[in-house]
Amino acid sequence: MSNTQQLEDLTTQVRRDILRMVHKVNSGHPGGSLGCAEFFVALYQEILERKEGFDMDGIGEDLFFLSNGHISPVFYSVLARSGYFPVNELNTFRLINSRLQGHPTTHEGLPGIRIASGSLGQGMSVALGAAQAKKLNNDKHLIYSLHGDGELQEGQNWEAIMYAAGNKVDNIISTVDLNHQQIDGCTDDVLPMGSLKAKFEAFDWTVVEIENGNNIDAILKGMAEAKSKTGKGKPVCVLLNTVMGNGVDFMMHTHAWHGKAPNDEQLANGLSQNPETLGDY
C-alpha cells in the first residue's frame, strides 16, 4: 500500500514520461494520456489485484482493457513503472522495430497488453468476453476497462452495454474518461451525447460518478465504491470526470493537444511544471 504522496510522485513522473515520449517522435496523444495519469497510477498501484509477471490468460488476477488505445503513452508509462517491462523501453515509443506501437497491440508481445486497441469502440465487447471467461473459470477476480467519452459515439459500445446488463455480467467495471473533448472539439459540439449517467442507467447498469478524476484519493474512493457494487447482478460503470491535459497548464481544458506533440520549448515548459521524482528513463 502506497501513501498518497508516493502515488502523486509517480503520477508526476508518468506525466514527464508522456511528454518526453510524444516529444521525441513528434507524434502521439498527450492530452488524454495526461488526463488519465492519476487513474492509471491508482489502478495499477492500488486497485488491480495483480500477479507477478504476465501471462495472457490472467487467471487468478484482475484484468484491465484499454479501449481508447490512443492514450498509449500513459498506459506504457504506467505498465513499465509497474514492472511489466523495462522503463528504458519507453525510449522506443512509436519507433521502428519497437514493441511500443502507436496504439497498443499484442502483436509485438509487450507484457501487460491483452488486446489491440485503437480502432475505437471494440474494447467493451472484449472486456465482457474476458468477464464471461472469468465466470466460466470460477475466477472471482474482476475485469476493468477504460473508454473515451467521444468513443461512446461508436455503436458497438451500445451493443455491448445492452448485452452486459441483459446477461448480468456483474464482474466488470467499465470506466468512461469524461473529459468532454474529442479530436474535432467538445463532444457537445461534435455529437452531443446528453447524460451518459442517464443512458447507462437506462441500460440497467450501476453508475458511480467520480467528480474529480484527477484526484487520487477521489479515484480510490470511487473505485472502491464501484468494486463494492460488483457481484450484484448488474455491470458497473464509472464516470470519471477528468481534465484533458491535466498537470500541464497550457494543455488543459482544450482538445488542441489530443493528438499533437509539444515542441522543444513547450516540452521544457511542461517538464518544469512536473519536476523529476522517480528518475527519467
Next chain:
Amino acid sequence: MKTYTNTGNKDTRSGFGAGLTELGKTNENVVALCADLIGSLKMDDFKKNHPERFFQVGIAEANMIGLAAGLTIGGKIPFTGTFANFSTGRVYDQIRQSVAYSNKNVKICASHAGLTLGEDGATHQILEDIGLMKMLPGMTVINPCDYNQTKAATIAIAEHEGPVYLRFGRPSVANFTAEDQKFEIGKALHLVDGADVTIVATGHLVWEALEAAKTLNEKGISAEVINIHTIKPLDDAAILKSVGKTGCIVTAEEHNHLGGLGESVSRVLTTNHPVPQEFVATNDTFGESGTPAQLMDKYGLNAEAIVKAAEKVIKRK
C-alpha cells in the same frame, strides 16, 4: 476414372452443427456464440447440452466478435455463428483488430455463404468473404465441400491455435466424402487422377467438379480433380504438381473471381509455373433471388460451366 457416390443430400451447415455437438462433448474449452440464428446455424444441440458455454448475443455481430476475442483470454475456444455476410463484411474491422491482429483463437463460422443462400437475395448472398478473410494476416480460411467434411473441419479447427474462418452453406447438397475422414488443414485432397486438365474446386463446387470430370471423360478428356478445402494456407505443392502434369487449370468456387480461390491459385502459378487458367466464379456481380439451382446455373457455377471452362483452357495450352 475414380467416381464418388452421393450417400444422400445434406446441408453443410448441419455438418457444422454436428461437429460442434461433438466438440461440446470432447473439449470443455469450446464455447459458442450466436447472433440470433441458432436454428439456421444448427447450434441448437450445443445450446441445449451446454447452456453455460453458449452465448446468445442477439442481433449484434460486432459485439459478438469482440466477446469471442475476450473469451479467448482465459483459455476458451470460441466458435461464432451467423451468416457469412454478417460474419465478415459487417464486422471486418472487429475481426481485423480484435481477432486477427490480436492473434486470438477465435473460430468464425459462417453459414449461408454465396449464391446458394437462394431466395433472400443479394443483401444476404456474400460473394466477397473469402477475399476479405484471406487478406487478413494470420487468418486460416476453410471452405469444406459437403456435410461430412464440414463436420470434420469443425472438429479439426478446435485443435488449431489461431483465428480461422470456416465457410459453409445453406442448401442440401451431395454428401460424398468419408464419414470418418481426418481433416488436415492446408492439405488439398486429390479426388480424381487426370492428364489433360486440372480442376481445383472449393466448397459446393467440388461435387460439380466431379460431375464435370465424368462428362469430360465421356468426351475423351481426362480431368484431374482436386478439392481445395483450405484456401489459406493454400496447398501450393499439390496445385503445382498437378499442373506440371496437365499444363492447364480450371478453378471453381462460389465466390467473386476477384479475391477468391482462383486469384490465389493464379499467384501460385505466375510465381512458379505459369499455365493457362480459367475461372468458374461470379463475374464481379451481386446475386439475386432465386432457387440455388437457378442461381448457380444463371451465374455459371455448375458442372456444365466447369466443362466449358475445361474445354476452353485446354485449347489455350
